[in-house]
Amino acid sequence: MTRVPGLLAPLLGLGLGLGLGLILSSLGAGAADCRSFGRAERLAFAPAARVRWLAPRGRPPGPLNPLYGTVRRFLSVVQFNPFPAELVKTLLNEPSSVKVDEVVRYEAGYVVCAVIAGLYLLLVPIAGLCFCCCRCRRRCGGRVKTEHKAMACERGTLMAFLLLTTLVLLIGVVCAFVTNQHMHEQMAPGVEAVPETLLSLRGLVSDVPQELQAVAQQFSLPQKRVLEELDGVGKSIGSTIYTQLKSTVYEVLTSVNSLGQALQLSMDHLQALNATLVELREGQRDLEPAVREHREHLLTLLQEPGCQDCTEAQSRARALELGADFDQVSPVDDVLHRLKGVPEANFSSMVQEENSTFNALPLLAALQTANMVKELKEVIAQKPEGLRTLAEEFPGWEAASRWSQALEEVEQSSRPYLKEVQRYEKYRWILGCVLCSAVLLVVVCNLLGLNLGIWGLAAREDPGHSEAKGEAGARFLMMGVGFSFLLAAPLILLVFATFLVGGNVQTLVCRSWESRELYKFADTPGNLPPSMNLSQLLGLKKNISILLAYQQCKEGAALWSVLQLNDSYDLEKHLNISQYTAKLQQELQNLKIDMKNLDLLSPAAHRDLEALQSSGLENIHYSTFLDQIQKPVVNTNVEKLAQELEGLARTQGSSVLGQQLQEEAQGLKNLYQEKVLPQQSLVANLNLTVRALASSAPNLQTETSRVLDNVTYLKGQLPTWATSILRNESECFLTREMGYFSQYVAWVREEVTQHIATCQPLSRALDNGRVVLCDMIADPWNAFWFCLAWCTFFLIPSIIFAVKTSKYFRPIWKRLSSTSSEETQLFHIPRVTSLKL
Numbered sequence: 001m002t003r004v005p006g007l008l009a010p011l012l013g014l015g016l017g018l019g020l021g022l023i024l025s026s027l028g029a030g031a032a033d034c035r036s037f038g039r040a041e042r043l044a045f046a047p048a049a050r051v052r053w054l055a056p057r058g059r060p061p062g063p064l065n066p067l068y069g070t071v072r073r074f075l076s077v078v079q080f081n082p083f084p085a086e087l088v089k090t091l092l093n094e095p096s097s098v099k100v101d102e103v104v105r106y107e108a109g110y111v112v113c114a115v116i117a118g119l120y121l122l123l124v125p126i127a128g129l130c131f132c133c134c135r136c137r138r139r140c141g142g143r144v145k146t147e148h149k150a151m152a153c154e155r156g157t158l159m160a161f162l163l164l165t166t167l168v169l170l171i172g173v174v175c176a177f178v179t180n181q182h183m184h185e186q187m188a189p190g191v192e193a194v195p196e197t198l199l200s201l202r203g204l205v206s207d208v209p210q211e212l213q214a215v216a217q218q219f220s221l222p223q224k225r226v227l228e229e230l231d232g233v234g235k236s237i238g239s240t241i242y243t244q245l246k247s248t249v250y251e252v253l254t255s256v257n258s259l260g261q262a263l264q265l266s267m268d269h270l271q272a273l274n275a276t277l278v279e280l281r282e283g284q285r286d287l288e289p290a291v292r293e294h295r296e297h298l299l300t301l302l303q304e305p306g307c308q309d310c311t312e313a314q315s316r317a318r319a320l321e322l323g324a325d326f327d328q329v330s331p332v333d334d335v336l337h338r339l340k341g342v343p344e345a346n347f348s349s350m351v352q353e354e355n356s357t358f359n360a361l362p363l364l365a366a367l368q369t370a371n372m373v374k375e376l377k378e379v380i381a382q383k384p385e386g387l388r389t390l391a392e393e394f395p396g397w398e399a400a401s402r403w404s405q406a407l408e409e410v411e412q413s414s415r416p417y418l419k420e421v422q423r424y425e426k427y428r429w430i431l432g433c434v435l436c437s438a439v440l441l442v443v444v445c446n447l448l449g450l451n452l453g454i455w456g457l458a459a460r461e462d463p464g465h466s467e468a469k470g471e472a473g474a475r476f477l478m479m480g481v482g483f484s485f486l487l488a489a490p491l492i493l494l495v496f497a498t499f500l501v502g503g504n505v506q507t508l509v510c511r512s513w514e515s516r517e518l519y520k521f522a523d524t525p526g527n528l529p530p531s532m533n534l535s536q537l538l539g540l541k542k543n544i545s546i547l548l549a550y551q552q553c554k555e556g557a558a559l560w561s562v563l564q565l566n567d568s569y570d571l572e573k574h575l576n577i578s579q580y581t582a583k584l585q586q587e588l589q590n591l592k593i594d595m596k597n598l599d600l601l602s603p604a605a606h607r608d609l610e611a612l613q614s615s616g617l618e619n620i621h622y623s624t625f626l627d628q629i630q631k632p633v634v635n636t637n638v639e640k641l642a643q644e645l646e647g648l649a650r651t652q653g654s655s656v657l658g659q660q661l662q663e664e665a666q667g668l669k670n671l672y673q674e675k676v677l678p679q680q681s682l683v684a685n686l687n688l689t690v691r692a693l694a695s696s697a698p699n700l701q702t703e704t705s706r707v708l709d710n711v712t713y714l715k716g717q718l719p720t721w722a723t724s725i726l727r728n729e730s731e732c733f734l735t736r737e738m739g740y741f742s743q744y745v746a747w748v749r750e751e752v753t754q755h756i757a758t759c760q761p762l763s764r765a766l767d768n769g770r771v772v773l774c775d776m777i778a779d780p781w782n783a784f785w786f787c788l789a790w791c792t793f794f795l796i797p798s799i800i801f802a803v804k805t806s807k808y809f810r811p812i813w814k815r816l817s818s819t820s821s822e823e824t825q826l827f828h829i830p831r832v833t834s835l836k837l
Helices: 003-031 066-077 085-094 098-107 108-136 151-204 208-217 218-231 233-302 310-317 332-336 346-361 359-370 370-380 398-461 467-515 516-524 536-540 546-554 577-588 604-611 622-630 640-649 655-755 758-808
Strands: none
Touching: 066 467, 066 758, 085 098, 085 208, 085 516, 085 622, 098 108, 098 604, 108 233, 108 467, 108 758, 151 359, 151 398, 151 758, 208 655, 218 233, 218 370, 218 655, 233 310, 233 346, 233 655, 310 640, 359 370, 370 577, 398 467, 398 758, 467 516, 467 758, 516 546, 546 758, 577 655, 604 640, 604 655, 622 655, 640 655
């Protein structure tokens, strides 16, 4: 606290110097660029045909891709025939003339798979019934009748094959679960993509004049932005002036506030010095006779003949007198008189008020520019004539509304069917989860049976073991066999149904779509019926190639350049906005902002600082204070002398003298506590006060002069700086507002020539349709039935190995005798293994 005034001058001087340098450099920079105001922000124009832009869909790489590839290769083996162009042509044009043998010949691979599925559906349930009857007669899946040497090898081999088969089943059912869930999750986005695609195609052929009208209406976006910024132009310019001047103004106000605090602190120290000095003088006058009396009485006692070892104490007693004499220091009444009533001003409140005034500069600027802003708004609110006729003079297409209406009807009629698709997909997902869970139950039975069976085999070596573990393991294996027979029929039915649908979608549609054979088929004359001819549906006089149109649309070709509409329509005539520039420039040059309300320093604060300058605070003789402060209050250590007297009192031969010395020691202690100690405390306080004033007073006068000079200079220069900033910001504002209109003109030019009536959504819709149908639905669909078929056919070896293995887990009817049996061992005492009551 006492060091702050000493550091005040260099810190404030450095801060003010930096602040003035920064404001001058910012003024120079402001004239060169518009960093403070900035360029026109990027306007976000809504595309005129926003529904036509489809986000590209794609299946991200994942762990299931190898499985999808395996299924596709399998389907390529099943369906090796190429795309049946003639068959599809006949089906589209003359459905009644389609021959069944041609369909069977094309679907030969699926027919073979149907035969295999039929055999499975017939034989496995029959085998299950036979096995059930056999088990009822206790002829199948029983127990090993006789133990033999090769039994361990056979048992281990069967358990290994059963474990391997169970692991294969587990992998298959996990993959089936994953693909079933993945397909279910992808179905909803795929279904939602259908109306989205239809909406995009509808937007492709929507009425172009209406889109141009929407383009013209978006003139309100730069218009609204300019009007909004006109509302805040005064505040923005005022904020810029505030931003560029605030560092200097705040530095000056901070220095004023710091100087006011230093002034208050110095006054507090000066008043404390004066009060402490008065108390010290009064205490000194009370202390002096008491010390003298104790010294005289003590010398009398110590000089008596009977006083033993009192020589050293006599020398201390002679030094018992006052050390510091504060009557010798000069009073500070004259300085206090010159600073009477200081501080008159509340510097903290004054600086806060000036800060509030300066912070209100943006609002002040907004009020002073209100009339100019009102005139500019009237000009900007008018819409150019060319934009009003932009859509009216643009050539349109006759078939656009008809095609748009047809797509709308298709989109509306497809929604109920799409909901049904989602509903049936939910049923399929539930059925798939149930069957997968059932297969998983078989896996769990096999694993539990193996674990319990192995545990029972390990415990069989113990003579007191129980066969319950092995029997439980065998029962679990037979439970798995039973579940396998029950699941065979529903599994093969679900597998073949999903295989037939998903396989044909992949081989007939997806494969030819990806190779673009479908586009070539559609381009071949006569393949499509007249009702599906694209050129006639669009009302074109010339046939177009679907494949070529797809490739051009994929590259982003626009109908504006393809149809060369620039020869029949003058776009630039409708985009003339020069009427705004001149009026904006003329009005912005008349801006003015007044800053007379900013005083920086109130008259009362000015008087306080002037009084401080003439107070003579730095002329006080602080050295004389320090000289007396360095002296002790009493030359002799009174407390130590009292302790020495107590020691002498105990060593004296005369009890009377000892009692007198003891009383004198107690008197000195009382003197020390009551008068010396308070006097020392006052001296310590005086030391702090004097040193604080001595360190701050010399620099305080210099800093006061510097602050007064800076305040006077800044108050004179603020209007000049504000005018320079205002001129530069007005130019920047004009450039910024013209930037909004320039953005609009460039956007209209690009929108009309590149985006309106572009056919890129068509190619994107076709690509997305292939991705949704083939990658997002067909691939998980086919992977699901493939994994389920995997599990279905591996149930057969699981049944076989489970039945064979369960025999070895049950108790053996007749165990093999060994050379270590009880009959061959001499002197063997039989051990009781069981006791039946």
